[in-house]
Amino acid sequence: MTRKSRRLTLIASCGGVLAVAVGLILWQMSGAIVFFRSPAEVAAQGVAPGTRFRLGGLVLDGSLKRGPDQTVDFAVTDTKGTIPVQYKGLLPDLFREGQGVVAEGTLDTGGTFRADTVLAKHDESYMPREVADALKAQGRWQEGKDGKPVKAESPDTSLGKRSER
Structure with missing residues (x-):
């Protein structure tokens, strides 16, 4: 694996974790909105x-x-x-x-x-x-x-x- 592909894999996995975290936060907050x-x-x-x-x-x-x-x-x-x-x-x-x-x-x-x-x-x-x-x-x-x-x-x-x- 080249250096460029490792960096791209790391950025993509961090982006995926961030998207899942934001999704969980929004899902949890939806019940609190009145x-x-x-x-x-x-x-x-x-x-x-x-x-x-x-x-x-x-x-x-x-x-x-x-x-x-x-x-x-x-x-x-x-x-x-x-x-x-x-x-x-x-x-x-x-x-x-x-x-x-x-x-x-x-x-x-x-x-x-x-x-x-x-x-x-x-x-x-x-x-x-x-x-x-x-x-x-x-x-x-x-x-x-x-x-x-x-x-x-x-x-x-x-x-x-x-x-x-």
Whole structure:
């Protein structure tokens, strides 16, 4: 075997080992990827039951129902679609109807989203980027003069204007 062929064999074997390593890393990471979807996207894409994803939108007014053993049922909406959510555990202190929420879990065969994690916005101007983008596309969320998000339903109260008495 010549020097040139040995070098070529060594480079080819190193390349093969590297390709196998990258393939194993990507295969292992594929189970850890969790996609964000709005209720309208879930309905349009026909997400298969058992698929893990993040569901984001607004908690539908009047949908919050507390059950036994810290079970909470509510619905998440983006005005084009609504998905019922069931969560067992303690909710964040700022969780309430009409506010932004991101829930992570799976969809069951009945169309109910079984959440194992629920996140609520942390102050008046915070909204997860994915939820804000989905709501902007629906026309329910707008940017204010100061660059902070403003709910489209009540632009006068969140822009800092004072009402005259």
